[in-house]
Amino acid sequence: MSEAYQVTPSVGVNIRSGPGTGYSKVGAYAQGTVVTVTATRDGWGQTEKGWVSLDYLEAVEAAQRVTDNGLRIQARYIDAGRKNRPGGVNPCGYITIHETGNAARGADAAAHGSYLNSAAGEAALVSWHYTVDDHAIVQHLPDGETAYHAGDGPKGTGNARSIGVEICVNADGDFAKARENAAWLVRLLMEEHGIPIGHVVQHNHWNGKDCPYTIRHTSGTWEAFLALCEGGPCAKTNRQAVQARFGLSEETMDYLEAYRYGADLLQKLAAAN
Incomplete structure (x- = not known):
């Protein structure tokens, strides 16, 4: 896991060498600091500097990365x-x-x-x-x-x-x-x-x-x-181009796409003169 959290208490939060108050204090984060938690254990989160109590952290909504074809x-x-x-x-x-x-x-x-x-x-x-x-x-x-x-x-x-x-x-x-x-x-x-x-x-x-x-x-x-x-033709565009050029049925197009190298065949047919 790897999630972003923000320190919420006005006094900040202690950083400890392990996941619990029984471990030594190795530093502190000030209020408002955004930290990345890479692992959790028993209500504690591990950061690059040590462990902090999750009770004093609030999850930060990360910016979602999505490709142009809609895949998150x-x-x-x-x-x-x-x-x-x-x-x-x-x-x-x-x-x-x-x-x-x-x-x-x-x-x-x-x-x-x-x-x-x-x-x-x-x-x-x-x-x-x-x-x-x-x-x-x-x-x-x-x-x-x-x-x-x-x-x-x-x-x-x-x-x-x-x-x-x-x-x-x-x-x-x-x-x-x-x-x-x-x-x-x-x-x-x-x-x-x-x-x-x-x-x-x-x-x-x-x-x-x-x-x-x-x-x-x-x-x-x-x-x-x-x-x-680089932004070349997608598979859907290739299918449409081939179907229109050769007057093929939907059933035939489905058969071509199901072929192991169907996408490559459609790409070549769509680009053919």
């Missing part, structure tokens, strides 16, 4: 202190695109978030900033923190200077839709951090791994993805 970004941060949350300062110079490689049914964005915030995820020493599926975007780390996703070492440019985005490939999901949602997220991140399209790169760019696998092995898909990141 769900912040479910890896707990502070886990080994796969290295912290540090990420200047957000790049966006790195991955695929999860996990085709298991139910392996959606929420499931990957649970994995990262578990003992297994911590032991694997892996982390990234966002996971995207066909219906949701889950954020696991603040953009401004480094992560372990690029395979180029703790101080490598991929890990230390890029935002990692994983696209789900679960068998019971719609990969084309997940890829489209990822493009909408990338567009938002580009706007927020001033990242140029030339700095939206594949995982392969950093360490040679064949990732994002499906995108890399489907002709034209990476180019179509980057075009959508």
Whole structure:
């Protein structure tokens, strides 16, 4: 978890070394201070400086981040202190695109978030900033923190200077839709951090791994993805264009979209002369 709270008492609130009055006082927050609580225990909240009583804090309504296609970004941060949350300062110079490689049914964005915030995820020493599926975007780390996703070492440019985005490939999901949602997220991140399209790169760019696998092995898909990141035609527009050009029925269009690479086929047909 990671939530913002404001200190309410006029005298401020003490910061303690642990979750209780039996722990030593290590400082204090003044009234009105906004703090980020990364973990809670027995009515106490952990901040970057120590533990404070939640009785003296009031939740702050955070600004909601929403992509242009209406997807709300769900912040479910890896707990502070886990080994796969290295912290540090990420200047957000790049966006790195991955695929999860996990085709298991139910392996959606929420499931990957649970994995990262578990003992297994911590032991694997892996982390990234966002996971995207066909219906949701889950954020696991603040953009401004480094992560372990690029395979180029703790101080490598991929890990230390890029935002990692994983696209789900679960068998019971719609990969084309997940890829489209990822493009909408990338567009938002580009706007927020001033990242140029030339700095939206594949995982392969950093360490040679064949990732994002499906995108890399489907002709034209990476180019179509980057075009959508820049505001290119969406899947709905492609469907409408193809249907109007070739006079196809709704049933035929549904069949084409259900095809494994249907979104790519529609994109090519829509762009054909």
